[in-house]
Amino acid sequence: xxxxxxxPPDLILQEGANSTLRCNxxxxxxxxxxxxxxxxxxxxxxxxxxxxxxxxxxxxxxxxATERYSLLYISSSQTTDSGVYFCAARGGSGNTGKLIFGQGxxxxxxx
Amino acid sequence: KAxxxxxxxxxxxxxxxxxxxxxxxxxxxxxxxxxxxxPGQGLQFLFEYFSETQRNKGNFxxxxxxxxxxxxxxxxxxxxxxxxxxxxxxxxxxxTPQGNEKLFFGSGTQxxxx
Numbered sequence: 001x002x003x004x005x006x007x008p009p010d011l012i013l014q015e016g017a018n019s020t021l022r023c024n025x026x027x028x029x030x031x032x033x034x035x036x037x038x039x040x041x042x043x044x045x046x047x048x049x050x051x052x053x054x055x056x057x058x059x060x061x062x063x064x065a066t067e068r069y070s071l072l073y074i075s076s077s078q079t080t081d082s083g084v085y086f087c088a089a090r091g092g093s094g095n096t097g098k099l100i101f102g103q104g105x106x107x108x109x110x111x
Numbered sequence: 112k113a114x115x116x117x118x119x120x121x122x123x124x125x126x127x128x129x130x131x132x133x134x135x136x137x138x139x140x141x142x143x144x145x146x147x148x149x150p151g152q153g154l155q156f157l158f159e160y161f162s163e164t165q166r167n168k169g170n171f172x173x174x175x176x177x178x179x180x181x182x183x184x185x186x187x188x189x190x191x192x193x194x195x196x197x198x199x200x201x202x203x204x205x206x207t208p209q210g211n212e213k214l215f216f217g218s219g220t221q222x223x224x225x
Binding site: 044097 | 213218
């Protein structure tokens with residue numbers, strides 16, 4: 001099955017800094033999503049982005065499907081951005097198969 | 112619109128017991144997926160149900176089972192609990208089969224097995 005790897009595993013930023021999180025996947029994907037898990041365990045869907053670029057406020061994401069990676073950009077980080085960021089991918093064609101999660105990037109934003 | 116609702120929020124059981132967790136998806140969503148999250152293994156897929164049919168299953172022993180009702184609510188059951196079953200169990204819903212659209216997660220059920 002598809003393998004999903006995220007980097008870096010941990011990231012510490014000062015408030016106001018920018019960051020880029022990376023997600024590599026081992027096969028072609030027909031689904032790629034980014035999630036943020038807050039310190040209370042709630043997983044929030046940030047982007048559904050199997051290809052192309054999307055922006056939502058200070059967050060944006062780009063997936064280059066042909067090169068098998070996706071990037072999540074966080075600009076002007078805030079302490080509320082702290083938590084774990086996951087990407088999840090589904091490989092192959094059609095609508096079968098399951099979403100596989102990467103191991104996550106743990107982000108700590110210091111005031 | 113109400114989000115994905117999981118009950119109970121916390122659960123403490125002893126080895127050998129069985130447990131049933133419940134998940135109510137967002138209204139109109141027909142796909143429900145279950146994930147197990149542990150510090151060592153991360154988020155692992157358990158199974159997905161769509162229109163009362165299991166579509167996919169992860170690599171978990173037969174002690175883990177699930178079902179979906181006609182109103183799309185889902186339950187998962189773990190029998191003969193082991194210490195290693197202690198985890199956060201997350202349920203997610205989407206309108207169509209898993210991942211054709213955004214996946215929305217509930218707050219999870221934290222299961223502790225003593």
